[in-house]
Amino acid sequence: MRQNLLVLLSLGALAGSASSQEGADIPAAASDVAADAPSAEPAPAGPDDRPNILLVFADDQRVDTIGAWGNPAIQTPNMDRIAAGGVSFRRSYCMGSSHGAVCAPSRAMLHTGRAYHAINHRTMEGCRTLGELLGESGFQTFGTGKWHNGRDSFTRSFSAGREIMFGGMSDHNKVPVVDMEDDGTFSEGRRAEGHSSDVFSGAAADFIASAPEDSPFFCYVAFTAPHDPRDPPLAWRDRERPALPGNFRAQHDFDNGFLKVRDEKLAAWPRDPEVVRDQLAEYYGLIEHLDDAVGRVLAAVDARGGDRETIIVYAADHGLAVGSHGLLGKQSVYEHSLRAPMMISGPGIPAGRHLTALTYLYDLYPTLLGLAGVGIEEQIHGEDLRPLWDGEVTQVRDSIFLSMGKTQRAVTDGRFKLCVYPKVAHRQLFDLASDPLETMDLATNPAYASHIARLEREMGTWRRLIGDPDPLVVADPTELRMDLSGAKRKPDRWQPKWIREKYFDPPEKEPAEEPAQAKREASKTEKSGV
Numbered sequence: 001m002r003q004n005l006l007v008l009l010s011l012g013a014l015a016g017s018a019s020s021q022e023g024a025d026i027p028a029a030a031s032d033v034a035a036d037a038p039s040a041e042p043a044p045a046g047p048d049d050r051p052n053i054l055l056v057f058a059d060d061q062r063v064d065t066i067g068a069w070g071n072p073a074i075q076t077p078n079m080d081r082i083a084a085g086g087v088s089f090r091r092s093y094c095m096g097s098s099h100g101a102v103c104a105p106s107r108a109m110l111h112t113g114r115a116y117h118a119i120n121h122r123t124m125e126g127c128r129t130l131g132e133l134l135g136e137s138g139f140q141t142f143g144t145g146k147w148h149n150g151r152d153s154f155t156r157s158f159s160a161g162r163e164i165m166f167g168g169m170s171d172h173n174k175v176p177v178v179d180m181e182d183d184g185t186f187s188e189g190r191r192a193e194g195h196s197s198d199v200f201s202g203a204a205a206d207f208i209a210s211a212p213e214d215s216p217f218f219c220y221v222a223f224t225a226p227h228d229p230r231d232p233p234l235a236w237r238d239r240e241r242p243a244l245p246g247n248f249r250a251q252h253d254f255d256n257g258f259l260k261v262r263d264e265k266l267a268a269w270p271r272d273p274e275v276v277r278d279q280l281a282e283y284y285g286l287i288e289h290l291d292d293a294v295g296r297v298l299a300a301v302d303a304r305g306g307d308r309e310t311i312i313v314y315a316a317d318h319g320l321a322v323g324s325h326g327l328l329g330k331q332s333v334y335e336h337s338l339r340a341p342m343m344i345s346g347p348g349i350p351a352g353r354h355l356t357a358l359t360y361l362y363d364l365y366p367t368l369l370g371l372a373g374v375g376i377e378e379q380i381h382g383e384d385l386r387p388l389w390d391g392e393v394t395q396v397r398d399s400i401f402l403s404m405g406k407t408q409r410a411v412t413d414g415r416f417k418l419c420v421y422p423k424v425a426h427r428q429l430f431d432l433a434s435d436p437l438e439t440m441d442l443a444t445n446p447a448y449a450s451h452i453a454r455l456e457r458e459m460g461t462w463r464r465l466i467g468d469p470d471p472l473v474v475a476d477p478t479e480l481r482m483d484l485s486g487a488k489r490k491p492d493r494w495q496p497k498w499i500r501e502k503y504f505d506p507p508e509k510e511p512a513e514e515p516a517q518a519k520r521e522a523s524k525t526e527k528s529g530v
């Protein structure tokens, strides 16, 4: 099913021996492999003329929210500029998550090149990170924004960092941040000044402006937009409301195991089309504001001048439902939730090309290391994508496997997609060519039995290779249908006042004032598993 099957088989066997606990440590054997691996290539002798790498990372961005990718209802001139100057990977996926906080496993996959089943995403222990390998090979490494994989892995990945938010989410206007000191320790927590996208873009631009010219840099800027709270600055909130997604539903058809997670409580059930359109407008506003911030980072790159070129990557950790299929969050295996933007521009990369090969976000790990000339001794799942844009190959894998907790699995060959929901003994089959919005379930249509059988085998192969520990059939399936009409909701503590007032019933008593002490906020955010 893929070129380097032996490597995968090897890692799959190791991962298969892992504990079935979610977020379990990487198995001992695999850790040994990592520990024994030789370190990265030494910095090349003589002048280092390798390009800089700027990795711009968005949080919860749907794949259909880039103007240049075909959405006339959103203005993203800076994302469009990256697309126009490079390669767009239009079928790029996040593999999924062991739990509802999809962000953390997604980032761990990006930074290690492995499927989340083979990583302790809380620490990335036993895995050489992208920044770590680039730093060892001579890059100046800098990180800002969201880091959801523990402090030690940040220290391993970057030699400098400012305006770092350890944790899953925050109020965009009250971001708890720390800076990394020269000795690798972190400053006391404080509340950042301004909107998160402005704060993180400012830190990245400052680094880019001041980075010495004698070696290339790796700048990682991880925005928390457009993750909720859907709270752009007022000027970006006041905009036309987009149309509902074509697969809008008032409620999800059945219990997928994640219908009552935090993200799903941001609007009442059944979903009101007007409320969803309001939230879409606020989400689009957050993306347009993010685009503006990305523009400032790109301007800092432009302003450097000089001979060294810069590889620019724009990607997001995964997508979001925002009304599709009756869902609001990312905790599903539908295309809207696990596909995300991914594009790359830079020296040697063709401009304005759109590729539909099946890719994963974690393919960036070998791709960027390859472009930097850094050898990989690790056993990884990611594939170098350069042969795709060089025209050497038309695909790097035959299929994509997706998984969410213990309750959802899917596999697609690009055309057909089989989804399996073990806890409720339910299946779906979609023809993505004729039904890209996944609205016509063909699973019970006998005409498609051979496709189901083929995809079942493909799913089995993937599950063995990555060591998926959860059964596809359970002895005591639960009720398929779940009606959440009128179910009680409470806002989480990060939603600002206007969102609480607009989308939630008034509390029975006013919530206590949020603690003003920024250090305490930072600690609470870091420990949260959002």
Ligand SMILES: [Ca+2]
Binding pocket: 059, 060, 102, 103, 227, 317, 318
């Ligand atoms: Ca996310």
